[in-house]
Amino acid sequence: MAGMRGAATVSRRAAEALLECAHARNGPPAMSAKSSACVLPVPGAAGVVTCERCALVRACGVAGNGSVAFADVHQLVEDVGPFRGGQYIFRAGEPFRNLYAVKSGTIKTVQTDAEGRAQVLGFHLPGEVVGLEAVDPGVYPVDGVALESTRLCRLPFDAVSHVAQREAAVQQQLFRLFSRAIGQHESRSWDSGADQRLAAFLLDLSARYAQRGLSPQVFHLAMPRSDIANFLHLAPETVSRLLARFRERGLVDIIGREVHLLAPARLRMLLAEAAA
Amino acid sequence: MAGMRGAATVSRRAAEALLECAHARNGPPAMSAKSSACVLPVPGAAGVVTCERCALVRACGVAGNGSVAFADVHQLVEDVGPFRGGQYIFRAGEPFRNLYAVKSGTIKTVQTDAEGRAQVLGFHLPGEVVGLEAVDPGVYPVDGVALESTRLCRLPFDAVSHVAQREAAVQQQLFRLFSRAIGQHESRSWDSGADQRLAAFLLDLSARYAQRGLSPQVFHLAMPRSDIANFLHLAPETVSRLLARFRERGLVDIIGREVHLLAPARLRMLLAEAAA
DNA sequence: GACGTTTTCTGATCCAGATCAAGAGGCCGT
DNA sequence: ACGGCCTCTTGATCTGGATCAGAAAACGTC
Numbered sequence: 001m002a003g004m005r006g007a008a009t010v011s012r013r014a015a016e017a018l019l020e021c022a023h024a025r026n027g028p029p030a031m032s033a034k035s036s037a038c039v040l041p042v043p044g045a046a047g048v049v050t051c052e053r054c055a056l057v058r059a060c061g062v063a064g065n066g067s068v069a070f071a072d073v074h075q076l077v078e079d080v081g082p083f084r085g086g087q088y089i090f091r092a093g094e095p096f097r098n099l100y101a102v103k104s105g106t107i108k109t110v111q112t113d114a115e116g117r118a119q120v121l122g123f124h125l126p127g128e129v130v131g132l133e134a135v136d137p138g139v140y141p142v143d144g145v146a147l148e149s150t151r152l153c154r155l156p157f158d159a160v161s162h163v164a165q166r167e168a169a170v171q172q173q174l175f176r177l178f179s180r181a182i183g184q185h186e187s188r189s190w191d192s193g194a195d196q197r198l199a200a201f202l203l204d205l206s207a208r209y210a211q212r213g214l215s216p217q218v219f220h221l222a223m224p225r226s227d228i229a230n231f232l233h234l235a236p237e238t239v240s241r242l243l244a245r246f247r248e249r250g251l252v253d254i255i256g257r258e259v260h261l262l263a264p265a266r267l268r269m270l271l272a273e274a275a276a
Numbered sequence: 277m278a279g280m281r282g283a284a285t286v287s288r289r290a291a292e293a294l295l296e297c298a299h300a301r302n303g304p305p306a307m308s309a310k311s312s313a314c315v316l317p318v319p320g321a322a323g324v325v326t327c328e329r330c331a332l333v334r335a336c337g338v339a340g341n342g343s344v345a346f347a348d349v350h351q352l353v354e355d356v357g358p359f360r361g362g363q364y365i366f367r368a369g370e371p372f373r374n375l376y377a378v379k380s381g382t383i384k385t386v387q388t389d390a391e392g393r394a395q396v397l398g399f400h401l402p403g404e405v406v407g408l409e410a411v412d413p414g415v416y417p418v419d420g421v422a423l424e425s426t427r428l429c430r431l432p433f434d435a436v437s438h439v440a441q442r443e444a445a446v447q448q449q450l451f452r453l454f455s456r457a458i459g460q461h462e463s464r465s466w467d468s469g470a471d472q473r474l475a476a477f478l479l480d481l482s483a484r485y486a487q488r489g490l491s492p493q494v495f496h497l498a499m500p501r502s503d504i505a506n507f508l509h510l511a512p513e514t515v516s517r518l519l520a521r522f523r524e525r526g527l528v529d530i531i532g533r534e535v536h537l538l539a540p541a542r543l544r545m546l547l548a549e550a551a552a
Numbered sequence: 553g554a555c556g557t558t559t560t561c562t563g564a565t566c567c568a569g570a571t572c573a574a575g576a577g578g579c580c581g582t
Numbered sequence: 583a584c585g586g587c588c589t590c591t592t593g594a595t596c597t598g599g600a601t602c603a604g605a606a607a608a609c610g611t612c
Contacts, residue, residue, distance in 0.1 A: 191509040194568075
């Protein structure tokens with residue numbers, strides 16, 4: 001048992017850090033993140049942690065107050081990947097064991113019915129946690145598919161909730177993660193015109209990229225138009241046309257999958273407009 | 277302090293019972309519920325508990341293994357209501373303090389945007405818990421409105437999560453509640469024809485009524501057509517027409533708000549059909 | 553039980569977005 | 583470079599459901 005000395009404590013910290021990180025920077029403050037290059041010197045002088053392996057930890061700057069051995073982090077939290085675009089991280093029907101936190105890349109969750117029709121339920125950017133909907137049924141109700149080369153942290157849910165049992169902060173953070181997922185679904189269930197939905201989609205991506213320290217103005221769409229269309233309940237042709245219209249109106253600049261939001265404010269105004 | 281002796285233990289049990297109950301009967305078994313009349317003799321001979329005050333506890337039969345004073349239940353879980361149709365249980369923007377479990381009646385959650393447009397996000401039947409989406413933002417993002425005379429349990433979230441901290445079963449149950457809410461939203465985000473959505477809605481209600489021991493075939497719609505329409509992203513006229521069509525086809529019998537599912541199997545088949 | 557209000561139903565028309573149908577790039581492997 | 587395979591774009595047409603309009607129930611109230 002000697003080898004496991006302190007493992008619990010370290011694991012707690014690790015899990016908390018990861019969750020905190022996923023929680024990003026819209027919750028309670030107390031973060032001294034530096035949005036610099038990929039290799040980030042830890043604030044405290046305890047050591048220099050290269051972040052090449054975990055975008056999650058880097059994004060929040062939580063690593064600072066502990067710099068506890070990262071080797072131990074990987075006892076609870078296992079690195080997986082990279083997955084290539086199109087590969088499955090998990091499949092619908094598989095027994096649920098793990099949550100996944102995206103470290104780099106993008107994944108989508110997709111539900112497929114008996115007739116083979118697919119519905120894209122969400123896109124998950126770095127720093128975001130996937131799999132929460134599987135806790136209750138005990139099996140993944142969706143497929144998790146990488147859209148591009150993607151690395152993740154695998155979080156065994158039993159272990160995480162066990163840590164949450166002892167650490168109130170972790171428990172609370174989990175509750176918030178769950179709660180936020182519900183809120184996001186609800187905010188997406190608004191009816192509205194196709195333009196509103198697409199504008200909201202772009203603004204949502206923008207905000208989420210901003211959260212992890214990337215540019216809210218310029219970003220890359222990891223998914224094909226057809227996935228965007230499916231997700232927004234539109235035809236791919238409609239997405240194409242609307243993007244063209246946005247471009248003509250000077251709202252955005254889109255070449256292929258490179259997006260440049262030129263007038264986010266006007267996009268936001270578009271959301272308020274009635275379908276007229 | 278003498279007066280509070282044992283309060284924590286009792287509260288734990290109370291919270292767990294409630295949550296367990298909300299979880300209803302699709303999770304792990306171990307339930308000896310009796311779907312009988314309103315006043316239910318407790319299985320154990322420890323005492324007879326009349327259930328007139330809490331449909332939630334009754335529905336699950338959990339009360340049996342404890343029969344700990346119900347006076348103590350109401351220290352943690354406060355009865356509120358009855359609210360009349362149209363009354364607000366909570367309003368968007370209010371600071372979040374409590375979850376609510378519906379004991380009897382029905383409530384809807386509604387989001388309203390700056391222009392005054394409203395979106396019905398869900399209906400909540402007895403035994404279901406409302407307010408989970410408010411945990412993360414710390415304020416209710418939606419209005420909670422009674423659709424008919426409604427009684428609820430008010431669960432102070434701080435107290436509940438504090439209990440969950442000590443009791444793994446409660447924590448797990450909360451996770452599952454959250455998770456299920458996400459899953460429900462996801463299963464609703466399917467695109468499809470108007471008939472499919474309406475059929476799915478009726479079948480969903482049916483299943484949920486069945487869960488709490490009521491007839492899956494015959495039930496009462498607590499909400500006006502306009503709310504159903506809004507919830508399903510349809511016009512009220514369309515709902516009316518589709519219900520008429522369902523009636524002509526012999527799938528249902530609907531007089532006013534009294535629903536009679538005549539051929540649930542054929543309704544289910546309708547879901548599978550492509551929009552053709 | 554007549555009256556005003558709200559909800560529900562039915563019919564006629566209209567339109568946003570789907571679908572059908574070609575092209576036009578891009579990207580990869582050979 | 584070449585060809586094959588996607589993905590994306592653009593145009594023409596079609597249609598499911600919205601919208602407009604009004605009648606008929608249901609409901610509560612005095």
